Amino acid sequence: MKISISFEIAKVQYRAAINSFVYQLGADGTKLLKEEMRLLLRDIMRFTPPKTRKQGEDAISGDLYRAAFPLRPEKIKWKRMKELVLSRDINAIRELWMKQRKGFFAYRRLLLSVAEIKENHKRHRTRYGRVRSDKNRMAFADHWDTYTKTVQSFVGFARAGWSAAANAVGLKLPKWVSRHSGKAGSGYRPPRPDRLEIEAINRSSKIPNYEFNVVSAATKMRAVSMQKELQRIVAGGKSRRGSLAATIHGQPAD
16 A cells, blocks of 8 residues: 555654654653554544444445335335235336336336345445445345345454554454454564564555555654653653653652
């Protein structure tokens, strides 16, 4: 993935702030990197959609309603249509729809299986994975429910790509994210005393421009936050960071 110039700048600013903590304040480099990875991942998680499991599941449900509306007999007021749906008389349903020139059922196409719903969904998704308008498709409710439940089961997968690093640095993930741990592509390289570098790897996110819109934004936030914290400590402030506990800048927890 190509890294944007603004992301490079953010990385330089962030690295400079981390170096200042180590060389100016005497912070323990290994501990500092783990602290910052935890804080950076926290902010990345905040920017990674969806904000909650329910928000993600509701978005999927809305998209799939637009991709193929579920035919639920108990909600169909048209008596003849309700009878045909209950009996699953496919030819009669299609014939009835062909006669409609206006109204909700006009010009509709019936999808006959979970596989057809899946293919239709894939065909009409935008590059951001969303379905933005009614696609004039319908499906039997049990097929629609089966496919919807399958897609909703992946909510949190993009965030779970950070799980290896999050677990290593002590960032607790919500259960709707951690349930994908071990399945999402995730990696972590810890810092060592002779190698003050740390790396979190996410191979699960397919969100367009994720590195720029999410990772870069979170990195900028941490760079600014660290710079402000550095100024405060240099001016005489104290810190509860474990990485500064052994220095004159450390303050024991209450």
